[in-house]
Amino acid sequence: MGHQFLPDRPVDEARSAEAVQQGGLPLRAQRRIWEMGQAQVPLVTSTLGPAETLVARMTGLEPVSQVMGSSVYHVGFGNYRSSWSGGELQNLTVAYEQARSRALSRMQQEAALLRAHAVVDVKFERRGYEWADELVEFTAVGTAVRLKGAPPTDQPALTLLTTGQLWKLHQAGYWPVGIAMGNCFWYEPHADCAGEGSWFSQELPAHTRASTTSRDLAVERFRHFAHHFQAHGVVGVNVFRHARDHEWDSNNTSHTAFHIEMVLMGTAVVRRGDAGPPPRPKLVVDLCDLVRRKSE
Amino acid sequence: MANQRPQGQQQQQPLPQHAIERIQGMRGAQGQRFFTSDLSVKEYLLIRESGFEAAGLVMGSSIYHVGYQRGKWSQNMEMTVLTQALYSARELAMARMEEEAEALGAHGIVGVRLDVRQYEWGSDLLEFVAVGTAIYPRDEKANWRAPNGRAFTSDLSGQDFWMLLKSGFRPVSMVVGNCVYHVAHQSLGGWFKTAGQNVEMQAFTQALYDARELAMERLQYEAQSDGASGVVGATISDWTHGAWEPHIIEFFAVGTAVLPIQTTEQLPTPQLVMTVDS
Numbered sequence: 001m002g003h004q005f006l007p008d009r010p011v012d013e014a015r016s017a018e019a020v021q022q023g024g025l026p027l028r029a030q031r032r033i034w035e036m037g038q039a040q041v042p043l044v045t046s047t048l049g050p051a052e053t054l055v056a057r058m059t060g061l062e063p064v065s066q067v068m069g070s071s072v073y074h075v076g077f078g079n080y081r082s083s084w085s086g087g088e089l090q091n092l093t094v095a096y097e098q099a100r101s102r103a104l105s106r107m108q109q110e111a112a113l114l115r116a117h118a119v120v121d122v123k124f125e126r127r128g129y130e131w132a133d134e135l136v137e138f139t140a141v142g143t144a145v146r147l148k149g150a151p152p153t154d155q156p157a158l159t160l161l162t163t164g165q166l167w168k169l170h171q172a173g174y175w176p177v178g179i180a181m182g183n184c185f186w187y188e189p190h191a192d193c194a195g196e197g198s199w200f201s202q203e204l205p206a207h208t209r210a211s212t213t214s215r216d217l218a219v220e221r222f223r224h225f226a227h228h229f230q231a232h233g234v235v236g237v238n239v240f241r242h243a244r245d246h247e248w249d250s251n252n253t254s255h256t257a258f259h260i261e262m263v264l265m266g267t268a269v270v271r272r273g274d275a276g277p278p279p280r281p282k283l284v285v286d287l288c289d290l291v292r293r294k295s296e
Numbered sequence: 297m298a299n300q301r302p303q304g305q306q307q308q309q310p311l312p313q314h315a316i317e318r319i320q321g322m323r324g325a326q327g328q329r330f331f332t333s334d335l336s337v338k339e340y341l342l343i344r345e346s347g348f349e350a351a352g353l354v355m356g357s358s359i360y361h362v363g364y365q366r367g368k369w370s371q372n373m374e375m376t377v378l379t380q381a382l383y384s385a386r387e388l389a390m391a392r393m394e395e396e397a398e399a400l401g402a403h404g405i406v407g408v409r410l411d412v413r414q415y416e417w418g419s420d421l422l423e424f425v426a427v428g429t430a431i432y433p434r435d436e437k438a439n440w441r442a443p444n445g446r447a448f449t450s451d452l453s454g455q456d457f458w459m460l461l462k463s464g465f466r467p468v469s470m471v472v473g474n475c476v477y478h479v480a481h482q483s484l485g486g487w488f489k490t491a492g493q494n495v496e497m498q499a500f501t502q503a504l505y506d507a508r509e510l511a512m513e514r515l516q517y518e519a520q521s522d523g524a525s526g527v528v529g530a531t532i533s534d535w536t537h538g539a540w541e542p543h544i545i546e547f548f549a550v551g552t553a554v555l556p557i558q559t560t561e562q563l564p565t566p567q568l569v570m571t572v573d574s
Binding site: 002003004005006007008016017020021023025026029032036039041042043044045046047048049050051053054055057058064065066068070071072073074075076091092094095098099102106129130135137141167168263273279280281282283284285286 | 305374376380383384387391423452455456457459460462463465473479481493494495496497498499500501503504506508509510512513515516517518519520521522523524525526527528529530531532536542543551565566567568569570571572
């Protein structure tokens with residue numbers, strides 16, 4: 001092998017920080033992308049495996065480069081008093097929404113610098129770090145692709161779909177326009193169960209209220225987001241719901257509080273004008289699977 | 297300080313005696329080859345279908361003492377000594393694996409896995425292990441080695457390898473890039489100012505972003521110096537070593553660098569199918 005190690009080359013850190021502050025890309029990221037465009041022998045990097053690459057090429061998608069975006073946010077509960085009657089934690093909702101948007105936007109900016117038309121196979125992750133429990137990082141990693149013969153755009157379309165799924169979507173007469181999302185954090189400080197210890201099964205009204213209202217709000221925002229793209233629909237929607245109870249004390253009485261987070265995320269699509277009727281799938285029997293099932 | 301030796305010096309060390317014996321056994325004395333492999337049956341079939349035969353399971357290992365690097369804890373910075381130590385350790389493990397493949401007369405290695413292991417008996421020690429299956433073409437006149445004359449390496453599975461050849465590319469080398477980064481301990485002034493509000497922590501965004509970009513840049517640099525035209529299946533991950541403090545993170549990028557081949561075969565056309573038996 002004998003590869004040489006490429007040391008870091010310094011950049012103007014102050015200017016880099018300024019770019020990040022404005023929601024832009026750090027200079028090292030800009031440099032990597034710029035140098036890829038300048039290379040004598042162009043190099044294509046991609047998160048796609050051989051099969052996915054093949055499907056991409058057959059669909060007229062030309063992989064250009066792996067692209068990524070990230071944003072670290074401070075997300076704290078803030079000071080919510082126990083006298084507060086509950087409702088949406090708007091600060092949190094907005095913070096998570098902005099962090100997601102910034103990560104996606106930075107990935108989109110990398111793709112735009114590469115003169116790409118879309119980013120496919122986007123893996124969107126949320127992570128926390130051991131050293132700071134009030135920090136959350138969102139990262140988006142995908143492959144920027146160019147569409148043969150398409151006009152340049154400064155807003156490449158983002159999609160969570162793999163190229164295989166994209167091909168099927170294309171066959172069905174649709175095309176992605178962007179990633180739509182909607183979220184909501186809701187907090188009910190008084191979610192005590194009125195008939196605790198009773199034999200009767202009963203509804204927990206505070207829990208139900210929190211659950212339905214937060215879902216409605218998230219869905220409404222999600223739909224609004226999709227409308228913004230003038231989408232005809234959203235495919236591959238992921239619903240993330242995280243709910244938990246926690247106990248708190250006041251005047252020697254213990255109370256139950258209920259906390260819920262709802263997130264919806266999917267790929268907004270539009271109908272293609274030139275689409276014919278979708279092809280009929282061929283029916284096959286997968287012998288490999290049958291054999292395996294028998295031997296199990 | 298990491299225990300680092302110039303690379304050329306270590307690479308020329310011969311393989312351990314047991315490795316040489318094992319490899320000679322697989323080459324066979326009277327032209328009777330015998331191979332071991334970690335390929336699944338499907339993978340093995342597709343490797344043969346692509347015109348290759350398995351030569352044997354090959355591996356390389358390198359145990360590195362990953363020491364402590366003093367840093368300015370208030371600053372986001374790359375831990376260059378650690379980055380280079382981990383980078384060289386992987387290079388060494390890969391180089392030894394390639395040496396085994398060379399000794400087997402193989403033209404390449406598929407399904408390479410690069411693992412890091414930590415041991416109880418040495419918390420500062422990391423073992424880097426590269427394992428894969430060496431293969432050679434049935435056609436004796438064919439040459440599938442990388443442009444630099446060495447065996448190609450690739451982390452692709454047998455299925456992916458078959459698909460890669462079918463679509464008109466061949467693997468050149470498994471390329472990696474890394475960056476060990478120290479994320480500043482809370483820059484307290486800035487932290488308290490924002491304690492009540494939820495805002496982007498720009499310094500952290502920039503730090504983690506830079507670290508990933510550096511890892512990717514190094515991966516690209518390797519691919520370019522190997523004369524490749526592309527990298528498929530690039531992934532980027534992060535982990536932290538138990539003996540380091542949690543503010544130190546390694547970002548690691550890996551993928552397979554490829555080159556186009558002359559092929560007369562048409563691209564296979566996928567068909568829309570629906571399995572009846574699910």
